[in-house]
Amino acid sequence: xxxxxxxxGSIPALYDRYLGPMxxxxxxxxxxxxxxxxxxxxxxxxxxxxxxxxxTLAAALPQDVEIVATDLNQPMLDHAASQLxxxxxxxxxxxxxxxxFPDSMFDVVVCQFGxxxxxxxxxxxAEAARVLKPGGRFLLSVWDRxxxxxxxxxxxxxxxxxxxxxxxxxxxxxxxxxxDTGPLEAQLRNAGxxxxxxxxxxxxxxxxxxxxxxxxxxxGTPMRNEIEAQGAEALAAATQVATEAIAARYGxxxxxxxxxxxxxxxxx
Numbered sequence: 001x002x003x004x005x006x007x008x009g010s011i012p013a014l015y016d017r018y019l020g021p022m023x024x025x026x027x028x029x030x031x032x033x034x035x036x037x038x039x040x041x042x043x044x045x046x047x048x049x050x051x052x053x054x055x056t057l058a059a060a061l062p063q064d065v066e067i068v069a070t071d072l073n074q075p076m077l078d079h080a081a082s083q084l085x086x087x088x089x090x091x092x093x094x095x096x097x098x099x100x101f102p103d104s105m106f107d108v109v110v111c112q113f114g115x116x117x118x119x120x121x122x123x124x125x126a127e128a129a130r131v132l133k134p135g136g137r138f139l140l141s142v143w144d145r146x147x148x149x150x151x152x153x154x155x156x157x158x159x160x161x162x163x164x165x166x167x168x169x170x171x172x173x174x175x176x177x178x179x180d181t182g183p184l185e186a187q188l189r190n191a192g193x194x195x196x197x198x199x200x201x202x203x204x205x206x207x208x209x210x211x212x213x214x215x216x217x218x219x220g221t222p223m224r225n226e227i228e229a230q231g232a233e234a235l236a237a238a239t240q241v242a243t244e245a246i247a248a249r250y251g252x253x254x255x256x257x258x259x260x261x262x263x264x265x266x267x268x
Contacts, residue, residue: 011220012079016050018207018216022151023259024052024113026203027141030263031112032060034139040064041107044131046096046124047071047114051080057110058088068106070094096124104133111140113261116178125191129268138193138266142184143259144200146176150257151205151246155217158245159227159238168226168238171217181262193266205259210252214242 031053035043039062048054048069057067068090071077081091094100096111097120109128118124128138146153152171160167178184185196207213217223218239227238246255 009075011222011224012050012076014215014220015076016052016079016083016220018212018220020050020052022207022213022216023149023205024049025056026205026259027112027201027261027263028053028056030201030203031110031139031141032056034263034265035061035108035110038062038065038108042066042068042105043108043110044099044101044106045069046094046099046109046111046128047117048080049073049076049114051083053110053112054080054089055084058084058086063088066090068092068101070096070099072096097127099127099131101131103130105131107133107136109136109138111138113141113143113175115140115184116142116174121184122187122191125188125193125266129192132268134268136268138188138268139263140266141261141263142178142181143176143261145179146172148179148202148258148260149176149205150259151207151213151255152176152217154245154249154257155214155242158241159218159223162238162241163227163230163234166226166230168223168230170221170223170226174222179262181264184264185266188264188266193268196264196266199263199265200260201263202258202260205257207255210246210250210255211239211243213246213255214239218242 048071054069070092072095074093077093156171181198188196227234
């Protein structure tokens, strides 16, 4: 659906404030740790979003490593740049399907939870291979199925029950709709990567309270676009129902749930 890629208005700020620390930061730290051996060179980030990974890389990697962060969505990129006001990172709007960089420019390409939004994954993977130096690495992550990501699963089921005739299914359809990594590995090999490896990582997702979880998913993702299509009061109603569902299962105070994702490493 076209609305799955619409991140505008207050979505970027809410996405970063609520979902950043709750579900993205644990995997950003893991990704940075995988690049601990990189002492110099260039890193390209595609689908950088609000810059959760970008900020983690900037803090973890040596100063001799240049970081270029890109995203197709300018509002997301604007928010990301506002959160890291330094010359350490170069920000650039770019389509992962048509990267505006010469061949063999980067030592590493990273893409955390962005490949699910690529309309033509083989083409985007071929572009990542093209801009990598021989022997360069492409690290990407995708979510496991929604049932393995507890907060998202509870929120989607609660809101779907509120609108059974037209349930907002963005989370299940797009972020959690690519948990079969076999086709992704095949596409990466066809794109020019010689080897691929996959690791399944389970982490804990934490939030201050149930309301924070509900706001993050209902208001800070393109799920919001589907909810608001239900009417003027729909967003408030969906957020309330999701809050109640999370609180019923995890409590109303600080909450913790399981998250699970795959990290794929492909070598050119």
